[in-house]
Amino acid sequence: MSRPSLTRRQLLMRAGAFGAAGLSLPALLGAGAISATSGKASPRTRPASRRPASGGGELYVENWPSYIDPSEDDLVGTVDRFMEATGIDLTYTEAFNDNNEYFALIQPILGRGETIDPDIIVPTGWMAGRLINLGWVDELPLEEIPNAANLRDDLVNPPWDPDGTFSLPWQTGFTGIAYNIDVTERELTSVDDLFDPAFEGKIGMLTEMRDTIGLILLSQGVDVSAISSFDEAAEAFAKLEQVKSDGQIRAFTGNDYLGDLESGNFAACIGWSGDVAQLTVDNPSIRFIIPESGGISWADTMVIPKGAENRTEAAAWMDFVYDPVQAAQLTAWVQYVSPVKGVQEEVAKIDPDLAENPLIFPTEETLAQVHGFANLDEDTEAEFDEAFASIVGA
């Protein structure tokens, strides 16, 4: 496993650096050049496909960076296995950098009732919920996705999609605290450790509101899965505002926190389990914990944007990745919690150690510690977003 994992780490760091570049550049510098380096294509333009169509139709999937096993050495990646198995010409891009940013990209198109090019996009659950509420996604052709029956029981009726008819999770994971013990020189256990004055200016937090505010809320004893008004969270926002003003926080980041964590610029940060699970293998100084007060669980979920052309092919893709054998190969590389039942047995065949990793195959104990963030109604969400943007946004 060490070889693919190393590659993945490098990829992540690169994706982080260039992803962040993509985040801020298009306004001033040549957007085209940056798109090329970050693999961040505009959803309006379809990148050149990898292979000529072989009669099986076409499909265009847009996902987050480093969220799939690539073909390397003697391993055949999921994209290639899928094209081999179905004859469908798949274009797979990694345009997601941040939910809000991606939304800003597709909003002017879907909002006018036009269609975007991707047939499948993979927003995080809450964003999928927003797209569903806005009517900007189509129902899934579930009758063409028999493997959807392999969906983990706890994800069958998620809060963002109560009937489960619009979305199918891609991967799920946990938000917790990642730290570099070389810098902290002690084990961390709680969210309050992030506010230790010794780490002033060496703490990273995520631009994802539900992760950052969620962890603080949990540390204040608020049940994030039942939160319904801004008042309940006001204290958490005040806390975040205060630690930011005090200079405790070095940066609000997306996936690029990994580079800072490894280099020691971050003593500790809020992070995602899969990323850190992988880093830990190569760099034992990097640790990941779910804080005592609890962590956040989330899912990135596949949806079909309204009016997408290739519904049948999209169904074929979903069906393919919901086959436990295929899903296991994906899990072995991305190291997140698979939403597919029966993956653990398949992963055990690939790498028995991995099948015992509690961050990939969570135990009852782990699951009791994590909470999903409540689905906020639109007005409340607007309040949360505004308050968060005023702290985190530039």
Added chain:
Amino acid sequence: MTATVVEPDQTQRVRSGRHVERIGLGALLAAGVLVVLLGARVVTGPLAILVSALLFVTIVGFIVIAILGGPEARRQLAPYGLLKPGMLWLALFYLAPLFTLLKQSLSSLPSRFAVEAEFNWSFGNYADALTDFRGQFTRGFQYAGAATILCVVIGYPLAYVIAFRGGRWKNLLLGLVVVPFFTSYLIRTIAWQSLLADNGPIIDWIERAKLTGPMESLGIMDNGRLLDSAWAVIGGLTYNFLPFMILPIYVSLEKINPALVDAAKDLYSPSTRAFRRVVVPLSLPGVFAGTLLTFIPAAGDFINAEYLGNPNTTMIGNSIQDQFLVQSNTPLAAAMSFVLMAIITVAVLVYTKFMGTEELA
């Protein structure tokens, strides 16, 4: 008698000349306005076709008049004809977008995820821009100002040495000033991240030289770090805009005849005084151009604050970028852009008043 015969003829010619000039100017301005109307999409549908037709008439009509008008008329029309491509370019790519931005800044989004902002004279955007982002505006100008001063302090001596002491190495030295431009602005800034990192080489040297204490007490270092601080942002701006300062100063210094300094010395002026009274005044146009070329883009920059700053050192450029591309609040972002433009314009006008542009090389 002869004079009375000639005079009406001359006034006739002058009058017809004015007439022709008025046609030229009118056609030029009309074309500009029509292009703005089209470009900013003020007119749409059938009206746009009408306006396009009018635009066509102003251009073709102008040419027809020039052809039929004889050599004298052509001579008078020529300047307007030559101005036309520039005018059309300016109207289409500067005035029309500016007008669109202005309109956007006075609009509001009817709902949270609305795509089209509705124009309704919402001056509230300007109030929000000024109140919610006061800190970022202030920081933006402070950092840009500090970087500009640092650029002068570093750039002037360097330009001086290249211009007066460069000798045969002059071109090579100038080349070295420009060489960093061969690498992307972004890459150069990200490179500073590695150099200034907490476990990076620069911190390492400082620690080995036992300078951590003094650096911390000077406020340049904080809790053992250089990166992600206000000084890192100012340093990045200084580094990135330095060539824009050096080159104009070099050009103005290079034009100074060394004999002038010799003359001052012949008149028993010490070198420092000769420098102060002769070289500095003659190089001021270069400093003026350099400060404008540095300050204006630095004030709107967001790359340095993005990569070398922390959440408490964001500049107004970061806020505008965030509002445009992440929050999708285009009216507010447009208002912020206008406020930024207005402040820069006023600042430059005031500065020009004191420095004067007449001597600008």
